[in-house]
Amino acid sequence: MAKKEYAFYPGCSSQTKASSSNYLVSVNSMCKTLDIKLTQIPDWNCCGASIGYAEGGELPRHVLNARNFALAEQHLSGQDVVATCAACWLGARETKERLGASAQLLADTNEALKEAGLSYKGEAEIRHMVEVLIEDLGYEELAKPVVKPLAGLKIAGYVGCQTNRPFGIAGESFENPKYLDKLIETVGAEAVPYDQKVTCCGGALAFSEPEKSQKQIRDIVESAYDHGADMIVTPCPLCQANVEIYQGEVNKRFGTKFNIPVAYYSQLLTVAYGGSAKDAALDGQVIRPTKLEELASKK
Amino acid sequence: MSEANTQAVEKYRNNFLKEVEERVEEGEWVKMCMQCGVCSGSCPFGPHWAHPPQEIFMMIRAGKRDEVLTSDSMWMCTSCYNCIVRCPRKLPITHIMHGLANYAHRLGLAPKGQPTREFGKMFWNNLVATGRVNELKLSLSLYFKDGFSQGIKNAMAMKDVGLGMLKAKRLNPFELFSPHGCKDRKGIHAMLKKAREIEDRRKHLTS
């Protein structure tokens, strides 16, 4: 089928060598297989994230996102903007909605953008990579390239917050979204049911309020374990980072012995599509996803 | 008490609700709350809120300005958006909480050293510098926010995390010297400066 092209907005954490560079690598491999062409928005900037509110206020955050849109409209006219990071997607989408709803805000934004020689028209759509997979390709298409079904792999799909609320993936519910489980099943793995699918990991407060956040993380990981998961899979870099890298801290704090790998859906697909551990950037995991690695190394 | 705060007190006298409606992001929604409490019950950090959102809305209507603006409750928001999707009156609660926190911060009323306030500030300044977040600098500045020695402690405490990230090539020491960043930093700075000006104008804020 025809090549799909998108303006790509990787976001700060997904850029090379950043905290979720493994996400970026695996997304690239995945898209290669799926014949999706991603062109980075030239000179894109940070979305401001949610936490930006404290100092940034309202308009500056919209202006940041508007700038990315403006650049996309300018250089990649006609293409949807695709973000892989939940926060980037959410921030951008919020901006688009608010500017669409308020002529005042739109005018103010453009007044500010002029300082950078840009203007926002509101043409480009903002999509999350997951939306592209589900809506533009569909589960059937995603199943076709599978050469290595991840049989026997039990996975807890951890959707988290920001790809789920307040916008979410069309047709999914806030309390029990099923798309991630469907993706997991699409690649032949088993999606284990568990009750922390959409629990908040603490988000940015993992840094500022480690104690409180790590209780959240514990609940999530514990439930995944209790329901027999071999690993956790998520569509959100912050979820991935928090739930994976803080397990050590959680163990210290709560005397647990957690050591469950946390990967991205893109890494699953990459492996299922026959990609190597390197293609899937499995070396980028702090907790080694051994089962997935084995599957990847299988010829 | 900042000059901005005195000016605000002058301007709005005892009408805190009006102050919030004019100056706080999405503040005009506060009046629509019907006190069902679903937001308060939906927050993952709920137990840590001295005053949960619905109570804060009531306090605003009751004119309890200082209690609200000096509270650290709003800073408990993890931006999980549970409250927003459940609110039967469709109040954008997450944004109102952000707005209140930001406003309290701007007026200098927010609790000193409130960790999320501090982190939020660093995060913003960090991203503004180059247009993109520099995670290493960010985490270091976080550790060292309370001075050097405390910073070392913090860093040591978190060293496992750091090392793990290093091993996984997800924390790049060279970021310190040749960081990521946008080319048009000048434009970005100008644009953000302008945005701030406009926002202050709109909200009759001068500081």
Place this chain on the structure above:
Amino acid sequence: MADQKIAAYICQGCGLGERLDTVDLAKVAQKEGKAHVVREHEFLCNVDGVKTIQNDIDSEGVTHIMIAACSRRAKAEAFYFPAVAMSRANLREGVIWCQPDTDEARETTQEMAADYVRMGCAEVKKMIQPQGNPGAVRNNRILVVGGGMSGMTAALQAAKAGYGVVLVEKAGQLGGWAGKIYKRIPSRSPYQDPQDTGVEEMVKAIETDSRIKVYLNAVVAKTGGAPGRFQVEVGQESGAAGTEEVGAIVQATGFSLYDANNLPELGYGKSANVVDQAGLEKLAKEGNGAIRRPSDGGEVKTVVFVQCAGQRDASGKHLAYCSGSCCNTSIKQAMYFKDANPDVNTVVIFDDLRTPGNGEDFYRSAQNKGVTFTKGKVSAVEATGNTCKVTFHDLILNDQNATIVDADLVVLATGQVPNSGVDIDAKLKAEVAAANGDTSLLEAIEAQEASGQKPISVLNLDYRQGPDMPQLKYGFNDSHFICFPYETRRTGIYAAGPVRRPMDMVQAAEDATGAAMKAIQALENAAVGRAAHPRSGDLSYPSFRIEGCTQCKRCTVECPFGAIDEDEKRYPQFNEPRCRRCGTCMGACPVRVISFENYSVDTVGSQIKAVDVPDEFSEKPRILLLACENDAYPALDMAAMNREIYSAFVRIIPVRCLGSVNTIWITDALNSGYDGVMMMGCKHGDDYQCHFVKGSELASYRMSKVDDTLKGMGLEVERVRTFEAAITDIERLPKLINEYAAVIREIGMSPFKGF
């Protein structure tokens, strides 16, 4: 009366043929039932069966038919022969479905069926197919008392249907409460803003409608007669009076606001700036929306609305109920201020905000306009100069002493008190209370009587039972039936609007339209001598043998509908159009002179006597069960549909109401050797479920006296039992029957057999 020709039909369908010896039943009908024509049919309710019956009526001159088949509740459409008297012997639900299909049971089952055939024949023999009241008259006008929103609506709606209306209003102009207010709560989407009352248009419409005759400054001085022929004397201040003939009456006398002077703690009377909702409307109307501070005409910057002022009061000092509309009214009034000047601070202090239905949109709209809603309980309002200090318990912030110090205006949402006239049961209630130690009511009444001032009546009915409609709790008029809200205890007189339940204007208009409908229906019924609900369409009506009457007055006292007066010779005077055909009078009459053509002491008594009572050594007791036809009887039918088994010794007779049960039936039964008598009627008391309001209550009262009779006869008191039964008691009633049968086995057979 033309001579009787009785035909009996025995159905063999639905297993009757297999379970019963229908040949034998036919014989019973012929020999004992004295039926002139007897036919068995394998499927009586089908076209052929029905044709057979119709044919006998048309060409064989059959005048009375007895159908032994399924319950009278089944196949009513098929067995519809209005020209002749008809009884139904319930062999299906009443016998084979409630008896075990076993050889042992065969004999008793057959005996049961045979008895029902005997009873059916005996009953129908005594029945006359009613032809309706020859004295029925038509009058196409209705009287509407009260010219407020409810009254005006009733008048206009009735006129629109082509009926005449006499509208009596005590004030000098129409409008009532609606005429006194500035704007009304919105009645249409989007339910966002107060809307015009529309009173002017309504008044104009009434004035220009030739079918509506209006009396202003007028009251109803006297109401006599009955549905279809009410005579109404209208008295006017001027002294002039008119006499009007009407067919039915709508009482729409509305409400008065609860007197805020009873609420000094809320500052009323202490400051001109504390008003009730009427006071606020007055200010708004005078200022055409611009409201100044009463005390000094100063600007109003802060208004506090105190909800439930003197309402929902547990102390017993004020109104215990909620008036249902005050929340919306306060919201509306707050909008008077917000719409004029958004900067006015308007605070509504409520406990539960009650804006049902689309009121929720109105509530939202108020919040959107900046009205502040605070969940709290106001403890005090203190006036200081031109402002008030409102102290309240903020329930959300849990602040016991929250205050609003600078209220320019405080509006107390006091409730609605019905203008329902004289409480005709006041004395009775007071005496009951006094009997229970609380003499306050009685003293109050006596004090009032002593002072010579009489409570003012609304209708001045010249009814034996008092001048106004009976009242329910808190002085609201009938009715409290849920399925039948218009069923008052005064046939042809319907309450509408806040006089029957606290309500807002939208509901009042809807209620008034319904009341007009019922009034029209009442006069249509009266015109053909047809009963009103619940025996709608019943053409029978009570008559009495004057020579037998002892003028004991029980019938006139006990009729739940005030249908019976006393004539100048102190004989009961039946006003058929007021009668609901429950038979309570018949049950009351100690000398048994009251009867209906198709329901009488005889129709039931002869059934009781028709039953074949085995001797005392047979070990086959007989239990008579008199069951309310509305609830107990259907419940037994449904029990049978579930194949619940009950004693084969019981014989069931449906009665219109336990109130119609005459004690002679009990004594007759016992005298003729029955071993026990059960009665099943509806729940009575405050939440009575009796369709005739007092029937089951009267019955249980009468039966409480039956013990002496029993002792006199030397019988155990257990031989007569009254039970409350509900239509859902499908498991309970068979159990009750079986338990009772066991009791009878305990105390043994009646000594009165075979006398």
Place this chain on the structure above:
Amino acid sequence: MTEVVATNETILVVGGGISGMTAALEAAECGKDVVLVEKNSHLGGRVSMLYRYFPKMCHPSCGLEINLRRIKGNRRIRVLTMAEVTGISGSAGDYTASVKISPRFVNEKCTACGACTDAVETEVPNPFNYNLNKVKAAYLPSAMAYPQRYVLDPSLVGTAEGEKAKAACKYDAIDLGMQEETVQFKAGAVVWATGWQPYDAAKIQPYGYDRFDNVITSVEFERLADPHGPTGGKIQRPSDGREAKNVAFIQCAGSRDENHLRHCSRICCMASLKQTNYVREAYGDEGNSTVYYIDIRAIDRFEDFYQKVKADPNVAFVKSKVAKIVEDEKTKDVILHGVDTEGYHRYANQHDLVVLAVGMEPSVKGANIPAEIVADSSGFIEADPANGGLFGAGCASNPLDVNRAVQSATASALRAIQVINRVARVEG
């Protein structure tokens, strides 16, 4: 072929619930001709599926019995069941209605003897009990069903079971060849009394109606308490049939919520207060109820009932919209999370059973009313001149309790009669 005799002086009443029956009866008892169209196989509608009424705690079937007797005895009312109005054309005083009648596969010869039920094995979900249990595929819809005539589930047609049922009927009442038909007739006025449906509880995601066995709706709870219901009147939890002695009632389940129903459904508060009585009735002092509410809307004299329930030490009230429900995977108990806003108390309360007081959605909503009609933002029919001779009644016009629904229906009967009488005057 069904024959319907009707003229411009006939009133068409759509919906055979208590509102429709009332409108039809009040008009007919005024001497008007009425055609009453009901989409179910029997009359009675939603209230016939209630166990008791508030505030009297009396039984809906009691009033239903009376109304059915009025209908049986009144030749002016023509009842069409399993019938749906598919089109209305014309204008006030001169409408033509098209009504689609689905096959019942049982004709008027049925004596309700029940032989067909005994003959078949196949069972189908029982709509009368909100599918909480099953019935034989040849069945009498309810003990009070009128017409008292059995129904054959379409799935039996063309099967051996169907033939068995037919063979079992001595009276030739089963007609497996029955076809859907559409009849057309005149009407001068139309009363639209199609009532309401419970809001789809599954849409209220945080409450997990679609995920947790022991989360049920208020209408389902009525069936549990009813002796005619799936448990024979025992209040048991769906998960394990254990006695539900600690029951939570969640108010505004869908109502007063911009994400669901914008309006307040009026009846739910009283319905839950009533249902706390069921718990007490069943378990006495061992039964506990907790009502989670925003505002208790016990308006007018209903306040008495509220005060009575409030005085019951076994009934607790929490001013809180429950945030979410989680299920204890082992016990299947339900745990409610939220905040009591009166003074801010956080709770995580464990209950045996949760009853969602689901809101009223007008049945007309979504359904294509085959005529121009003005409705409000919630889909309730408004009184509007533009509706001509078509009048909403009962819960099709507003969320109403039974008492008010009957008042509304009675009023609508007069509105219809006004049109009919105008026609009569003109036609002389």
